[in-house]
Amino acid sequence: MIRLAEETADDWWEVEALLDLCFAPGREALSSYRLRDGVAPVAALCLVARDADGSLAGAIRNWPVRIDSPGGRRWALLLGPVAVHPTHQGEGLGAALILRVLDLAREGGWSRVMLVGDLPYYQRFGFCRLHGVEMPPPTNPDRILGVELRDGSWEDVTGPVIRALA
Template sequence: MTVIEQETAADHDAVEALLDLCFAPGREALSSYRLRDGVAPVAALCLVAREEDGSLAGAIRNWPVRILSPGGKKWALLLGPVAVHPTRQGEGLGAALILRALEGARRDGWSRVLLVGDLPYYRRFGFRRLEGVEMPPPTNPDRILGLALREGAWDGVTGRVVRAPG
């Protein structure tokens, strides 16, 4: 049986190893990683899927970011990375991690969630392409997706995404 629970400090190395296994070398050169440098993740929304033997089958992390919108700086939650061990992919574990993180974000008062990903996959969670929201280059604008956790949370929000104050 797999249990989803909050990531602990003791999980850090195992989560990093899982991310290395699931993503291409150089993953830390991606623009989203520049938004995470020097910023603590939102600990309550960093989750692991733990097997009975204690090993990790999956993990998701979330980070605070700011959007320099014409109406003022807006907070958003940057979802990801999310990773599932290759032997467990296709079982719905990634979706379970995402749904649990979104549920927690809503409970904790976040209004909007941002990610860089494939719309065909994330559409089922309610994500849509964001117009006018700019991630650091080089990011394909078609992959910048958002989800409003509160009605109208993305209305009028445009601009550059920057690191949250560290």
Template sequence: MYDLAAEAPEDLWEVEALYDTCFAPGRTALSSYRLREGVPPVAGLSMVARDELGILAGAIRFWPVLVGGHQALLLGPVAVHPTRQGEGLGGLLIETSLAQAGPQGWDRVMLVGDAPYYCRYGFTRLEDVIMPPPTNPDRVLGRALSEAAWDGITGEVTRVC
């Protein structure tokens, strides 16, 4: 059993330590991090999951971006502590946060990730959405949170200033 809550400022360093544990040392060199620099995560959608002892087990963050000038959410990173993987916690974080995104006024969400994993949450390849290099275009995925939200949305993904 996990307690999911909005990420609070006091969670910052613990969440960063989790990401350091779960991802390669060069994670901050990825192009998606250039889109996040100097931009705070989306409040209320970025979440932490703690066990019954209050120990951080997982976290997910969302960031505002522009795709061809249209607002979108950039999902990521999502991480589950290695000792908690395989329990469905990553899926719980994804589904819970996405269920809250639409009512908060977001129409579309994108990420850079593995299609076989994220397709179970409704993500498909975004053909004409261009992430900054060196991103593999096959890993650029999106999900509409409202009817036809990705229809006609093309172009470069840029940082929100």
């Protein structure tokens, strides 16, 4: 049995170790990390998944970002990273974490969520390619994806993604 819970300060190092295990060295050099620098994650949307013996099986984190759109700066949730321990991959845990976060984000008043990822994986959660939304380089524009939590929330939202503090 897997139990999902909000990440606590005590989970931080264990989650970091999981992220190091699941992602390539230098993961923090990715452009999405520049948007997270100096910005607190949305605590209620940072979850850990623990198995029956209490071992960390997965984790997901989320950050606020702004899109510097011609109609004004718009808030969005930057989903990720999401990681599942290799011993639990293929069990649907990544999907469970994403679905739970999308539900919590909707309940928490978020209108739009974005990420950098593979469309074939994320489209089952409603994500599609965001045209005109620009992540810091060197992000492949085909990997910039978004989902609406409120109908029409991505309409007319274009421009560069900036740190929430900017």
